[in-house]
Amino acid sequence: xxxxxxxxxxxxxxxxxxxxxxxxxxxxxxxxxxxxxxxxxxxxxxxxxxxxxxxxxxxxxxxxxxxxxxxxxxxxxxxxxxxxxxxxxxxxxxxxxxxxxxxxxxxxxxxxxxxxxxxxxxxxxxxxxxxxxxxxxxxxxxxxxxxxxxxxxxxxxxxxxxxxxxxxxxxxxxxxxxxxxxxxxxxxxxxxxxxxxxxxxxxxxxxxx
Amino acid sequence: xxxxxxxxxxxxxxxxxxxxxxxxxxxxxxxxxxxxxxxxxxxxxxxxxxxxxxxxxxxxxxxxxxxxxxxxxxxxxxxxxxxxxxxxxxxxxxxxxxxxxxxxxxxxxxxxxxxxxxxxxxxxxxxxxxxxxxxxxxxxxxxxxxxxxxxxxxxxxxxxxxxxxxxxxxxxxxxxxxxxxxxxxxxxxxxxxxxxxxxxxxxxxxxxx
DNA sequence: TAGATTGTTAATCGATTAACAATC
DNA sequence: TAGATTGTTAATCGATTAACAATC
Numbered sequence: 001x002x003x004x005x006x007x008x009x010x011x012x013x014x015x016x017x018x019x020x021x022x023x024x025x026x027x028x029x030x031x032x033x034x035x036x037x038x039x040x041x042x043x044x045x046x047x048x049x050x051x052x053x054x055x056x057x058x059x060x061x062x063x064x065x066x067x068x069x070x071x072x073x074x075x076x077x078x079x080x081x082x083x084x085x086x087x088x089x090x091x092x093x094x095x096x097x098x099x100x101x102x103x104x105x106x107x108x109x110x111x112x113x114x115x116x117x118x119x120x121x122x123x124x125x126x127x128x129x130x131x132x133x134x135x136x137x138x139x140x141x142x143x144x145x146x147x148x149x150x151x152x153x154x155x156x157x158x159x160x161x162x163x164x165x166x167x168x169x170x171x172x173x174x175x176x177x178x179x180x181x182x183x184x185x186x187x188x189x190x191x192x193x194x195x196x197x198x199x200x201x202x203x204x205x206x207x208x209x
Numbered sequence: 210x211x212x213x214x215x216x217x218x219x220x221x222x223x224x225x226x227x228x229x230x231x232x233x234x235x236x237x238x239x240x241x242x243x244x245x246x247x248x249x250x251x252x253x254x255x256x257x258x259x260x261x262x263x264x265x266x267x268x269x270x271x272x273x274x275x276x277x278x279x280x281x282x283x284x285x286x287x288x289x290x291x292x293x294x295x296x297x298x299x300x301x302x303x304x305x306x307x308x309x310x311x312x313x314x315x316x317x318x319x320x321x322x323x324x325x326x327x328x329x330x331x332x333x334x335x336x337x338x339x340x341x342x343x344x345x346x347x348x349x350x351x352x353x354x355x356x357x358x359x360x361x362x363x364x365x366x367x368x369x370x371x372x373x374x375x376x377x378x379x380x381x382x383x384x385x386x387x388x389x390x391x392x393x394x395x396x397x398x399x400x401x402x403x404x405x406x407x408x409x410x411x412x413x414x415x416x417x418x
Numbered sequence: 419t420a421g422a423t424t425g426t427t428a429a430t431c432g433a434t435t436a437a438c439a440a441t442c
Numbered sequence: 443t444a445g446a447t448t449g450t451t452a453a454t455c456g457a458t459t460a461a462c463a464a465t466c
Contacts, residue, residue: 009433011413015406019387033447041389045447046435053449061448062442078409079416093309097302098404107408147415148408172415174408178228180250191411193402195307197224199316199357199383200287202400204220206356206381207288218457242423254423255459262425270424271466 010051014078016041017051021071033064080108085146086174088114089161090153091121091131094176098152099127112144141168148172155179219260223287225250226260230280242273289317294355295383297323298370299362300330300340303385307361308336321353350377357381364388 020041024032034045034052041048052058052065058073059065075081086109088095095114104111114131116122122133132140140146149170153161158177165173166188175181175192183190229250233241243254250257261267261274267282268274284290295318297304304323313320323340325331331342341349349355358379362370367386374382375397384390384401392399 007433011410012406014413015403015409016389018409019389019406035447044435046437047433049447049449050434057449059448060442061440062446064447077413079412080409082412082416084412084415093306097306100302102404107405108412109408148411172411174411180225180228189411189414191407191414193404193407194224195311195402196316197221197228198400198402199318200224200227200289201220202357202381202383202398203288203291203293203317204223204286205398205400206293207291216457244423253459255461256457258423258425259458266425268424269466270464271422273423 006054010054013043013051014074017048018071018074018078018080021067021074024067025071029067031064031066034059037065075108078108082108084109084148084172085144086111086148086150087140087146088129088150088152089134089165090151091116091118091126092152095150095152096126098150098176099129109148112146113140115140137164138168141165141170146170148174150174150176151181152176215263219263222252222260223283226257227280227283227287227289230276230283233276234280238276240273240275243268246274284317287317291317293318293357293381294353295320295357295359296349296355297338297359297361298343298374299360300325300327300335301361304359304361305335307359307385308338318357321355322349324349346373347377350374350379355379357383359383359385360390361385 020037024040034048037043038045038048049059052070055077056073058070086104088099088111091099091114095116099111099114111129114126114129115134115137116131117134119133121131124131147170149162149165149172151158151161151173155177158175158179159181162173162181162183166183166185171188173181173188173190175190176195178194178196180192181190229246233249243257246252247254247257258268261279264286265282267279295313297308297320300308300323304325308320308323320338323335323338324343324346325340326343328342330340333340356379358371358374358381360367360370360382364386367384367388368390371382371390371392375392375394380397382390382397382399384399385404387403387405389401390399
């Protein structure tokens, strides 16, 4: 159990472990060894044991890992039981779609409000989430703890809106705009969904044989 | 100029270079050195030169890189001028949003058709793209070349639909469902947008200090 | 020419894999 | 107990960084 210096590569594998273990759990599998888990996921058993050992000792020699317990441990590491609070900035087509489809609560997030500049939307409620005016950001954040802002706004206002939210204390940004956001506060974390980058990577792969 | 064994890490950086160079180009910047590009992108100059040198010699000693030319070279490597053809499988909220918002043509893709099981949608046209029945997949693919299928369908049918499309010759899958798709044909390429994984990575980062 | 900057080779660093003693 | 499988240390592999001769 080291707990220090967890590499980015390890962290990026955790959600996939969590997904696989959830799947095993719902299939009724009680225990699994690193080598069998590796076979299912196309990962070496070594890597799996190495990854888990960054966070603790979750297995038992001669037995392997208890699926339910390991799933819960990894969920805990990922913070799914932290009851995070999220707001949505920008309720266009994409914001709408995510609000409708994405299982926020399953991933430990509560969506407290959405914000948009469109006066036709302000005052309405979408999937139980009230849509507020962007002018209300300051007053809302004065009263509510917000851990993550989901950004589905035009590129042109993305960085300035991020700055505004950072000044109001928001530390996590789930960025769906296709630009790189920056902060000089190292406590502020960005996670990007760059659609275009993803499609271009696929484009590369199908273009070269 | 090696051209063999381009690592995944390098490929995943290419779209970001492309984005940055597009930005520089629209800002009217004519030339840039690896060290200045590195400063803007928070990457070492070494890495930039190493990355580019996988594909050719695009710079000039004492001068640096011509922005317009380098941008065009990287675009070419990514295949943006290959006129790829794409179909959308599943026109729910997310499929709709992507169809409305995503600049396919800017990234070298033409959207030829969308497919859905919902009879209310079949026969309509969304953003100039005809929505067809899933039953028409076979006949459509018999007549049209399709390079990529964008999947925004329920998890429960994702792998079987993928198999069906692979049998019809589709080699690229842009997967928005939150499961891992597999193929035993090594020519078939998957690129995933795993929303939940992304949010959980952010959840981890904001949970641990 | 002198200064700047490339492309590439060599050195370093970090991540993955292999091996194995510990132990359930 | 014997077999299985962990957690961890050591070995290997690959990716990033540094250095520098080549040259515009």
